Amino acid sequence: MADQLTLGVAARLSRYLQVLTQAKRMGKTSISSQAISEYTNVNPTQIRRDLSGFGKFGKRGVGYDIDTLIAQIRKILRTSGQHNIALFGSGNLGQAIAGSGAFADHGFRVSAMFDVDPDKVGLRIGDLTVRHYSELPIVVENEGIEVGVLAIPAAAAQQVADDLVSSGVKIIFNYSDALLSVPSDVTVHTSSPAVELLYALYFYLS
């Protein structure tokens, strides 16, 4: 399937989605392009142009209904519905991710959690039981895992990435600071909060 959206549009729609989800959580039901602009630093006109390309979602004089707009953007991004993710590592970070609503709010379900430490295997975290790493292939198959999230030390990351690729997973979210090598049809997204901070700091110092 050919890309319909450019990188820029998809990136901005994602940011709108973030703000909309937060606003919804704060109890708001409606929001204007002006308000979205303040939280995203995207020009209000640009926001309306991005959205109007796909339909007329707003009400003049009022703004956009948040629930409607969230649903519409998820439809545009073709990411409606549930997506299953597998979480690797049950340390502090793994538990924090499993316990937060961060993923659940956007349609991601943490369907499995793995560790290699025998002391951790069998542990219940929320409503999940930590499974042994060796079960990876069968779980990916049975649970329909689309995304692997790596909350493990850098030294172990490449091995897990390789095994995920072998099992057919095409999207990896990497919280370690390893530089992962994967086939070109696999997407790796590495979280690096410090680099994002440096970016913010640059504009603050300016």
Place this chain on the structure above:
Amino acid sequence: MADQLTLGVAARLSRYLQVLTQAKRMGKTSISSQAISEYTNVNPTQIRRDLSGFGKFGKRGVGYDIDTLIAQIRKILRTSGQHNIALFGSGNLGQAIAGSGAFADHGFRVSAMFDVDPDKVGLRIGDLTVRHYSELPIVVENEGIEVGVLAIPAAAAQQVADDLVSSGVKIIFNYSDALLSVPSDVTVHTSSPAVELLYALYFYLS
């Protein structure tokens, strides 16, 4: 001070920095624009153009020395040296952040860690002692805190943001899913891994 770099250039330099730091950690000492391109999806010519605007950092036929390039980019971004950050919340996420080298590798020092729970205050995490939240103003003053990192529930986030602003902190890194209101001279960066995943998923599905 006027901005010298455009948003795009600063964003790309930050990404190069991320890859360079990872590559360095993997034991590499040198890297080509072609290799950086594979990890950032930025055109090699664009990378060379970005860098050549500030000096001749590479060696023809060889590539870029990683240590040198990291130092140069940090200089361009004017974020060399140490920056002090304060961490709020000593739960799983707070402990994960405090324990990871993610920030330290980029010149950020977690100088203080706060919690409101009396059971947590006094706890030693790594080489930090959890302090009570009421000490916030004095710590910001004494330790020269530039950044506040919020690893706390959404319900508490706005209050902490307000207090940080009152104490003069201008950069807030928000791990909660609260939508924070701050004065226009304060930068809020909210982490939302799920939205980044949706973005990645869109391009995978295409």
Place this chain on the structure above:
DNA sequence: GGTAGTTTGTAACTTCCTGATACAAGCGGT
């Protein structure tokens, strides 16, 4: 010492994304 293969630094050209500006149409409240 010479030669082939890399890779940087840089120029020229083209495409198209983004910001700026403007305004009619529609909605809500007074």
Place this chain on the structure above:
DNA sequence: ACCGCTTGTATCAGGAAGTTACAAACTACC
């Protein structure tokens, strides 16, 4: 009925980024 607000949309200008091309410099190998 009127006024204010906000969307949806058009137009225009500026500039950012991709593409292509190539000389210069470095390494390694013969």
